[in-house]
Amino acid sequence: MEPDKMDENDWKYHGEGNKSLVVSHVLLPKVLRLLKYPAEDSENPPQTTKQAFRQIQNIVDFSSNVMSSLLGDKFIHSGEVVKLPLEFVRQLSIKVQHQRPAWRCDKVMDIYSGCALCLPNLTSPALHQPSHAAPLCIEIKPKCGFLPSSKHVSKDIKTKVCRFCMHQHYKVANGKWKRRSLYCPLDLFSGNRQRMHFAIRHLIEEPQNNFKIFKDAQCIYSSKEGADDSLDLTSLLHHLRPYFLYGNARINSHMTNKVVLNDFIQVLVNILLSTGGGDGGVVMDRRGEGRSFCDASPFNRERIQHGSQGLPTSSVLSRILQTQMLDSLDIEGLFPLYHRVEQHLLDFPKERCRLQIDGPYNEAFLQKLQKCPTEDDGSVDYAVTRVHQYRVAMTAKDCSIMITLVPSDEEEEDKDGLSTQKRIRDFLLSRPPAFSYSVSILDLDPKPFDSIPRQLRLDQKIVSGYLRTGGGSALPKSTPSPPAPGPEDCTLLFHPV
Ligand SMILES: O=P(O)(O)O[C@@H]1[C@@H](OP(=O)(O)O)[C@H](OP(=O)(O)O)[C@H](O)[C@H](OP(=O)(O)O)[C@H]1OP(=O)(O)O
Numbered sequence: 001m002e003p004d005k006m007d008e009n010d011w012k013y014h015g016e017g018n019k020s021l022v023v024s025h026v027l028l029p030k031v032l033r034l035l036k037y038p039a040e041d042s043e044n045p046p047q048t049t050k051q052a053f054r055q056i057q058n059i060v061d062f063s064s065n066v067m068s069s070l071l072g073d074k075f076i077h078s079g080e081v082v083k084l085p086l087e088f089v090r091q092l093s094i095k096v097q098h099q100r101p102a103w104r105c106d107k108v109m110d111i112y113s114g115c116a117l118c119l120p121n122l123t124s125p126a127l128h129q130p131s132h133a134a135p136l137c138i139e140i141k142p143k144c145g146f147l148p149s150s151k152h153v154s155k156d157i158k159t160k161v162c163r164f165c166m167h168q169h170y171k172v173a174n175g176k177w178k179r180r181s182l183y184c185p186l187d188l189f190s191g192n193r194q195r196m197h198f199a200i201r202h203l204i205e206e207p208q209n210n211f212k213i214f215k216d217a218q219c220i221y222s223s224k225e226g227a228d229d230s231l232d233l234t235s236l237l238h239h240l241r242p243y244f245l246y247g248n249a250r251i252n253s254h255m256t257n258k259v260v261l262n263d264f265i266q267v268l269v270n271i272l273l274s275t276g277g278g279d280g281g282v283v284m285d286r287r288g289e290g291r292s293f294c295d296a297s298p299f300n301r302e303r304i305q306h307g308s309q310g311l312p313t314s315s316v317l318s319r320i321l322q323t324q325m326l327d328s329l330d331i332e333g334l335f336p337l338y339h340r341v342e343q344h345l346l347d348f349p350k351e352r353c354r355l356q357i358d359g360p361y362n363e364a365f366l367q368k369l370q371k372c373p374t375e376d377d378g379s380v381d382y383a384v385t386r387v388h389q390y391r392v393a394m395t396a397k398d399c400s401i402m403i404t405l406v407p408s409d410e411e412e413e414d415k416d417g418l419s420t421q422k423r424i425r426d427f428l429l430s431r432p433p434a435f436s437y438s439v440s441i442l443d444l445d446p447k448p449f450d451s452i453p454r455q456l457r458l459d460q461k462i463v464s465g466y467l468r469t470g471g472g473s474a475l476p477k478s479t480p481s482p483p484a485p486g487p488e489d490c491t492l493l494f495h496p497v
């Protein structure tokens, strides 16, 4: 990226979250992720260039030294910090402004530091051959996949109804979304195909900020916050249909929408359960069994036809869940430890550096996390390690999974050539069509130490809101669960190559 050649016309708006705005290059498979600030700070940059550079370098280090080791480096693209000409950033900010959703405009793009994170564009795989159908990318923000079992949990409801499902009531009551999503993360993380299928179906029905689909690097399916209009499922099916026509259907174009949608979901379930191949026997993680149902999920447990096998330990969902479970105390058990550290820092401010409160996120930070004693010896070192573990778990509870599907023509495919490619590791074969695929995890930023009090307040608001509004009594009625896709029912099957 040569600073003197940066031209805002080469970049376009791609998307944004709460704290960063992403632009993609029109020709190269690259994105720039720029920081955002609250709009009230727009006149006065809240941090210097040096601080902004450090913040982004911290993101890179946290991702490459900490999260990559916990989640598996095959899933991670940490990127690099780049310095950009300020005039380019200003022009870019003007260019993208009209494309930004209004509800994200309480924050403005950082036009002062000239620093950004440069990453591969995961919606525009380098491997795609222009002669083939465009790649499809599916982004899932799965959120927290387990119920707390910590003895510090004070409200019984937290051990029965998951945080996402309770939070839905809070979000709808506060106008963030018009309708509740019936997606439940515990279904997605269950490892049971029926439940996972059910979860993805509900992500499609009410995507909110948990589900997006990109075709040829353009977002073709997502929710608009606060929007009342229903999503265009017909248009989505129109996009998906050509990817799932095969056999007679390819000739007759006779395939019901239901079959197209089921096949699409089935491909996603297969990929989420895949292990990346080549690692011998599949080891299953059965730890979640028995306490892995959320009482608010509309999935009808009695319909389960095949018992849960759990998730393969090296699957992307298992790695994310294991990392989320570093939060073993729950915010209620963690908060007194946070308070201990906070008090210590008031007395000894210089300790902030030794305790690596704001990084550096290096090998030593990771080792501390992994060697934490189980018993509290009353020390500040114990407390800070548990706080760091909790922050890492928070990142894993807020990350997104990007699945890239590249249609490939079996007859033309040069499989040896394909196997040398870095990002596409495996082959997902159905009856034709075939897809090669890759899985990545994005948004692995460290959560600030100071965000912990907000976590406690939010937890209290979510739980009290749920109990007050009778969330429990308003549990959704069980909607019919799809039949278990037994081996014969799976329209799309894995074939190792
Ligand atoms: O607290 P949560 O669970 O609502 O998560 C926040 C997310 O809300 P969600 O519920 O997924 O819509 C929130 O997402 P949205 O802005 O709602 O799209 C952010 O991801 C936020 O992270 P950060 O403060 O930007 O680092 C997230 O905050 P953290 O809790 O991860 O700090």
Ligand SMILES: Nc1ncnc2c1ncn2[C@@H]1O[C@H](COP(=O)(O)OP(=O)(O)OP(=O)(O)O)[C@@H](O)[C@H]1O
Residues within 6 Å of the ligand: 014, 015, 016, 017, 018, 019, 020, 021, 022, 031, 033, 119, 120, 121, 122, 123, 139, 212, 398, 400, 442, 443, 445
């Ligand atoms: N490397 C990438 N390739 C393609 N698209 C990306 C990439 N990184 C981010 N995006 C897109 O940009 C959006 C916003 O990015 P991201 O989730 O990192 O923002 P954020 O502000 O950190 O989000 P959050 O609200 O969770 O804090 C993502 O949802 C995704 O659609």
